[in-house]
Amino acid sequence: MKVFLSVLLSLAAPAVGADMTPDQRVFFESKIRPVLVKQCYECHSQGAKKVGGKLLLDAPSEMIVGGESGPALIAGRPEESLIVQAVRYDGLEMPPKKRLPEQVVNDFVEWVKMGAPDPRTEPPKIAKKAPQAPLWSLKPISDPKPPKVQNTAWPRQSLDAFILDKIEQNGLAPASDTERSTLRRRLSFDLIGLPPQTHEMSDLESEIERLLASPHFGEKWGRHWLDVARYAESNGNDGLSRNPSFPHAWRYRDYVIHALNEDLPYDRFITEQIAGDLLPADSPAQRDRQLIATGLLALGAKPAKAMNDNFDMDVVADQINVIGSGILGLSIGCARCHDHKTGPIPSRDYYALAGIFRSSETMWGAAAHQGLTAPQTRLHELQAASRVVARAELDPIIKANPPHRPPAKPSFKYAADAPLAMGVRDGKKIEDCKLNIDGESKKLGAAIPRGFLTACGGGILTDVKQSGRLELSQWLVSPQNPLTARVIVNRVWLQLFGKGLVPTPDDYGLSGERPTHPELLDHLATRFMHEGWSIKKLIRSIVLSRTYQLATQSGEAPLFSHHLRRRLDAEVIRDAMLSATGDLDPQPSSGSLIQHRDVLINELPPLHQPSKQRSIYLLMLRNSMPPELTPFNLPDATTITGQRDSSTLATQSLYLLNNAFIVEQSRHFARLLQKSHADDAGRIRMAYQRVFGRGVSDAELQRALDFLREADSMLVSTQTDHPRRELDTWAAFCQALLASNELRYVD
Numbered sequence: 218m219k220v221f222l223s224v225l226l227s228l229a230a231p232a233v234g235a236d237m238t239p240d241q242r243v244f245f246e247s248k249i250r251p252v253l254v255k256q257c258y259e260c261h262s263q264g265a266k267k268v269g270g271k272l273l274l275d276a277p278s279e280m281i282v283g284g285e286s287g288p289a290l291i292a293g294r295p296e297e298s299l300i301v302q303a304v305r306y307d308g309l310e311m312p313p314k315k316r317l318p319e320q321v322v323n324d325f326v327e328w329v330k331m332g333a334p335d336p337r338t339e340p341p342k343i344a345k346k347a348p349q350a351p352l353w354s355l356k357p358i359s360d361p362k363p364p365k366v367q368n369t370a371w372p373r374q375s376l377d378a379f380i381l382d383k384i385e386q387n388g389l390a391p392a393s394d395t396e397r398s399t400l401r402r403r404l405s406f407d408l409i410g411l412p413p414q415t416h417e418m419s420d421l422e423s424e425i426e427r428l429l430a431s432p433h434f435g436e437k438w439g440r441h442w443l444d445v446a447r448y449a450e451s452n453g454n455d456g457l458s459r460n461p462s463f464p465h466a467w468r469y470r471d472y473v474i475h476a477l478n479e480d481l482p483y484d485r486f487i488t489e490q491i492a493g494d495l496l497p498a499d500s501p502a503q504r505d506r507q508l509i510a511t512g513l514l515a516l517g518a519k520p521a522k523a524m525n526d527n528f529d530m531d532v533v534a535d536q537i538n539v540i541g542s543g544i545l546g547l548s549i550g551c552a553r554c555h556d557h558k559t560g561p562i563p564s565r566d567y568y569a570l571a572g573i574f575r576s577s578e579t580m581w582g583a584a585a586h587q588g589l590t591a592p593q594t595r596l597h598e599l600q601a602a603s604r605v606v607a608r609a610e611l612d613p614i615i616k617a618n619p620p621h622r623p624p625a626k627p628s629f630k631y632a633a634d635a636p637l638a639m640g641v642r643d644g645k646k647i648e649d650c651k652l653n654i655d656g657e658s659k660k661l662g663a664a665i666p667r668g669f670l671t672a673c674g675g676g677i678l679t680d681v682k683q684s685g686r687l688e689l690s691q692w693l694v695s696p697q698n699p700l701t702a703r704v705i706v707n708r709v710w711l712q713l714f715g716k717g718l719v720p721t722p723d724d725y726g727l728s729g730e731r732p733t734h735p736e737l738l739d740h741l742a743t744r745f746m747h748e749g750w751s752i753k754k755l756i757r758s759i760v761l762s763r764t765y766q767l768a769t770q771s772g773e774a775p776l777f778s779h780h781l782r783r784r785l786d787a788e789v790i791r792d793a794m795l796s797a798t799g800d801l802d803p804q805p806s807s808g809s810l811i812q813h814r815d816v817l818i819n820e821l822p823p824l825h826q827p828s829k830q831r832s833i834y835l836l837m838l839r840n841s842m843p844p845e846l847t848p849f850n851l852p853d854a855t856t857i858t859g860q861r862d863s864s865t866l867a868t869q870s871l872y873l874l875n876n877a878f879i880v881e882q883s884r885h886f887a888r889l890l891q892k893s894h895a896d897d898a899g900r901i902r903m904a905y906q907r908v909f910g911r912g913v914s915d916a917e918l919q920r921a922l923d924f925l926r927e928a929d930s931m932l933v934s935t936q937t938d939h940p941r942r943e944l945d946t947w948a949a950f951c952q953a954l955l956a957s958n959e960l961r962y963v964d
Contacts, residue, residue: 239724240856241334243542246551247534248324250337251656254554256312258655274300277335295329320521336728352561353735354546354725355672358699360743361736373763379737380764383776392779395768399964402910403780404428404760406963407713410437410789410831411796413910425760429753432805435478436833438752440788441712442473443833444861445543449854450811452519453839460840461519463581467809468606468638469512470833474805476510483705483750484694487544490514491690494642495683505606511640513539514574515581518839518855527658533574537567542857544693545673546704546725554656560726561672564652565665569677572650572667576684577641606636634813643684673698694750700725702742702750707732708859709755710741713765715781716774722859733776769964782964784863787849788832794879794955795829797908798886806834848872873956880948883955887947897922900947908954925950 237245253274259265262275272284280289283299286309290298303311304322328334363378367385372378384391395403397418405413408428418424428434448470452461476486489496491514493507517535522528534553541549551557552567652662667685669675669692678685693701704725711717718738721729732738741755748754759765770779785793795801810824825836825843835843842851848869852858873879886907890900901921905913913921928946936942954960 237334237336239721239729240858241331242336242724242728243538243548243550243856244324244328244331245334245336246548247538248321249328249335250551251554252317252321252324254655255657256317276337277333280333280335290329290333292333293330295326298329301325301329318521318524352672352726353731354703355561355699357697358702358742359736359739361740363740364736371763374758374761375740376737376759376762377764379734379740380777383734384778387776389775389778391764392767392770394763394766395780395964398911399768400766403963406785406789406793407760408437408756409433410440410786410792411801412793412908422761425757429757432478433803433831434753435474435476436805436831437789438477438712439470439474440786440833441708442477443470444852444858445539445708446473446513447517447539447852447854447857449516449518449837449839450809451838451840453853453855460838462811462838463516463639464809464811464813465581465637465639466512466516467806467812468509469516471805472506472509472512474833475506477752480751480753483745483752484701485750487694487701488690491540491693492686494640495687505638508640509606509638511642512638514577514641515579515639519581527656529575530571530653530656530658532579533571536574536579537570539857540570540689540693542723542859544704545670545700546707546719546723546729547670547700548724548726548728549670553653560728562670566668566670566672566675568650568652568665569668570670570689572648572665573678573685573689575650576644576647576667577686578644579641581639606638634808641686643686647682647684673700696746702746703738705752706741706745706755707738709752710759711860713756713759714774714777715783717860723857780964782962784849784865784962786861787846787851790849790961791832791845791878793960794882797955797960798882798951799889799907800829800882800885801831802829804830806830810836845876845878873952879952879955883952884944884948886951886955887944890947890951891944897925901950904951904954908957909959921950924953 257274260267260269261272262268263273264275268284270284270286272286272289273279274289280300283289286299288298289300295301299309300311301307301322303309304317304325306316310316363372363375364382366372366378366381368381371381371391381391400421401413401418401424404424405411405428408425409431411433446469448466450463450466452463476489481489489507489510491511493510496507498504498507514536517532517539519535520528520531525531530553534550538550541547547560547562549557549562549567549570552562552564554564556563649664649667651664654660654662666677667681668677669689674697675692678688680688692698696702703719704722707717707719707722711722718734719725719730719732723729744758745751745755764777765780767778767780769782771782774781792801806828810826823841824838825841828835832843832846835846837843837854839854842853848866850862850864852861886904890904893900893903895903898918901918902913905911905917925946928949929942932942932945936945
């Protein structure tokens, strides 16, 4: 019996500690722990005067053992978990006074589905804090000198010396340099997200400059930042039947692309996104750009407002999270309810930040009037808000969007474009935020002076007449701040190598991993700041290094001793297919399919439309992402995503075999080959060059000819029409190339 019980409990056990992903930890801390603390601990914790039903919910082990009615949860099985039944009011009714909002119930279902990840290790009453050394990430950034290495001829620059030093210390040897054609393909995908053109790379530095100057650079690297910014064009967090659109979000997307193409210094890039409305401007166009930039703070999925007393603080929590995990690499959210259990962030610091955002007004133009005051708002008030766009785009007579109800038969006709953008501005009431006891906005403590994280050297505001966002932005990009430069340098390294110098790019706290090369991280961060916070200069220096230009080898790349073979992102896979088939429209998109539609997405038919433009311009709806991208680990935009999952699933193979987009592109490609008037061998060579950027070997050519012959013979019995049979045969060959690993992976 004891053995059976042990096995049962092991199956029911939630993921803890190292078993959790960063996203799972954020989900628990932001959506589950606050509810347990506020709604359950009074009766179901070690500190309760009387424990109801002998059930404790303040530790994962106690939840598994359960109380008088049995285990509170069975990881992965929400329908069999008593805690889910209780919050659903299905037989059990908890909390007894009032049913929780539907979104909270859905959060618990999702949490149990994902395995009930839970970072708590023991009941808070008996938890003991061990003495902690200062976090490595909070120490001042140093400027270490490149180390001396044995093989002095190998490094091409200081970066290489740091890498080689670690390799030599561990008795390893770096891989050989990669082939020129492989490097050319690697550079093209890494810098602009598209396969190389047919011309040869005559000069490496000239090729890098050409790619950095391409307008496609901002489209590729802008997508990485949009992952961090949790970019989407709908809310997706207002209950199952409601998904309000964000019809103006696309302006922020275009701002990011433009900023990266112009190599806007990263410190200015951050400052505009936090406080663009508070910065001086030399022209109306610059003023508009800065207003649009503040969309970073408005893009998050908004919580359900109905029956939610904490709605305003939930919005603030999202804004603090994007500052914390996105810019500083620190998880701050759990300090909303209590002093951070594993980090140097007290609740006072959380509410010092919260006061800044409570003193700001967030506008996102969603349905149900959330943040949208038209038509009562007068024109000059709209222009003062963070919603005005470039004057060149304004109609002679500007009209504000009225509250909109979806028509019975939705139409895709566009209405007049009101000059709106998502963003923030200082509120009418500037004041400090009171500490919310246990994270509950109705249980208030003392007012906390607005300010920044004390662990990072932050203090209180010097100008209390403004919200504090301007001072916050200046503190974030101060050279004395130890985190901001380290975090962005690591994000860039991650995208170029497949793994970061800090393996947990969104978590530089105690729960994250330490850097493999701390001296190199600081060396790059120091150089990055000294060179004007230029993303392009940083990328240029890295791709010119010998380390970046190493050949790939099988398996992991210990200490970056060789290059990793990486799968392309979902958007790049789609764009590469369109490029290979000659169907890619390289021009930037203008606007969005929903830019004139302030609607509930779930009440409309599918809004995704066929497009030949780059994937970054596709309609990004929470709970309904582009079907061409979702099989390949596209983020759902609900959390900050510094590193995408790269899991390989059976659904990906099914997609490549059956999806209408792949089939259509294969036939389009086949027609393109037929127009060449070359013989079969010539068409095969052309196909290999367009898809893989290389020639075809004799063995590959023979296999392709055999494939075409066998495919044609199989179709003879069902198709007598020779032209159609020929097209189908070549389409099958083209689909085999488009579905191949070689297209989806880069060496």
